[in-house]
Amino acid sequence: MKKTLVTAGLVAASLTAMLVPGVAAADPTTAPATPAAEGAANPTPLTGKTVFLDPGHQGTNHSENLSRQVDDGRGGKKDCQTTGMTSLGGVPEHTINWNVSQLVKTSLETLGAKVVLSRADDSGWGGCVDERAQAANKSGADLAMSIHADSTTTGADDKDHGFHLIVPTLPVPDAKVQAVQSTTGLEASKLMRDAYVKNGFTAANYAGVVDGIQSRSDIAGPALTTVPLVFVEMGNGSNPDDAAVLDSQQGQLKHAIAIVTGAVNYLMGVTSNTATTPAATTTPATAAPSTTAPAAATETTTTTTTPAPATTTTTATPEAAQANIITQGLATLQTLLQTFGLDGLKDFATAENLGVFAELISKLLGVISAPQG
Numbered sequence: 001m002k003k004t005l006v007t008a009g010l011v012a013a014s015l016t017a018m019l020v021p022g023v024a025a026a027d028p029t030t031a032p033a034t035p036a037a038e039g040a041a042n043p044t045p046l047t048g049k050t051v052f053l054d055p056g057h058q059g060t061n062h063s064e065n066l067s068r069q070v071d072d073g074r075g076g077k078k079d080c081q082t083t084g085m086t087s088l089g090g091v092p093e094h095t096i097n098w099n100v101s102q103l104v105k106t107s108l109e110t111l112g113a114k115v116v117l118s119r120a121d122d123s124g125w126g127g128c129v130d131e132r133a134q135a136a137n138k139s140g141a142d143l144a145m146s147i148h149a150d151s152t153t154t155g156a157d158d159k160d161h162g163f164h165l166i167v168p169t170l171p172v173p174d175a176k177v178q179a180v181q182s183t184t185g186l187e188a189s190k191l192m193r194d195a196y197v198k199n200g201f202t203a204a205n206y207a208g209v210v211d212g213i214q215s216r217s218d219i220a221g222p223a224l225t226t227v228p229l230v231f232v233e234m235g236n237g238s239n240p241d242d243a244a245v246l247d248s249q250q251g252q253l254k255h256a257i258a259i260v261t262g263a264v265n266y267l268m269g270v271t272s273n274t275a276t277t278p279a280a281t282t283t284p285a286t287a288a289p290s291t292t293a294p295a296a297a298t299e300t301t302t303t304t305t306t307p308a309p310a311t312t313t314t315t316a317t318p319e320a321a322q323a324n325i326i327t328q329g330l331a332t333l334q335t336l337l338q339t340f341g342l343d344g345l346k347d348f349a350t351a352e353n354l355g356v357f358a359e360l361i362s363k364l365l366g367v368i369s370a371p372q373g
Helices: 005-019 037-041 093-110 129-139 176-182 184-198 220-224 238-246 247-269 318-348 356-369
Strands: 050-055 070-073 077-079 114-117 141-148 163-168 212-215 231-235
Touching: 005 238, 037 077, 050 093, 050 129, 070 129, 070 220, 093 114, 093 141, 093 184, 093 247, 093 356, 129 220, 141 184, 141 247, 163 176, 163 356, 176 184, 176 220, 184 212, 184 231, 184 247, 184 318, 220 231, 231 247, 247 318, 247 356, 318 356
Parallel strands: 050 114, 050 141, 141 231, 163 212
Antiparallel strands: 070 077, 163 231
């Protein structure tokens, strides 16, 4: 389907008008959606916010001992790191995590946030699980996000599918971690869950996941992090449908939009209207294949309960109201991606359609088309 300039202009102008205050409803084919000077005069929505972003695992160009024992946050020890899974399509998890994180980083920075990465590239080392938690704590971030993808078997798994959020089993020994992850961390996780559902993803139907949330006592990051943490398992790389989305550029952008939506909602004061509480105990099963990893949260349980998650509500604050506007714009971007694909988005990022969302689309396409290395 070939779109006209009028269609491109109307959509880009509407996206910009939803986000940037004071944008005139001009004919997008004859006038820019907003002058550059006006964009500079208005602070971007996430100005002053810091996000710590952890693309799970690391590249292979290192000589670190992955089995070196480090603090697990509960008085015990666990392996420093793991390699992560490899999807059915042959894509390493660390690369999927990296690609999605780069899209998330670009989006959040376009909206004004400062983003701190746990690792600098997708080729070398990125730190042990305890070191990444320490880096998140040191950053003083308003929100930390650890991006992962799951697997259940070395072969194809047609049954188990869907995303989930990992939260720490409570109580956590560290009082500060307990205070944060039982409140703001849990709220951020529920908002991310809701954002995933609203963006068309299905909550996991395996591993004891309930309402898209899985409580774990064997994952070090959530038990060591003193800033609100969202630990995302984007899908099951062993499931053919999930793997197809995880492996593709379009699918990775779809995940990134959902993650950005959840982050924006949390950072700008939207609240979830659910009251999911992490269980007091959980007993994960043994990790499946050798390519999966404890730190990647790839261990699974046999419970298969997935009630439909509830929706989010917006609190009556200016920030939350603007978050709602932004997420509407992101939902429109998700619809454009679903309808027209990556190539179609290029029509909506033109010089005639200035504004935050047109800039965002342009930058996202730039990240996708950049050489991988």
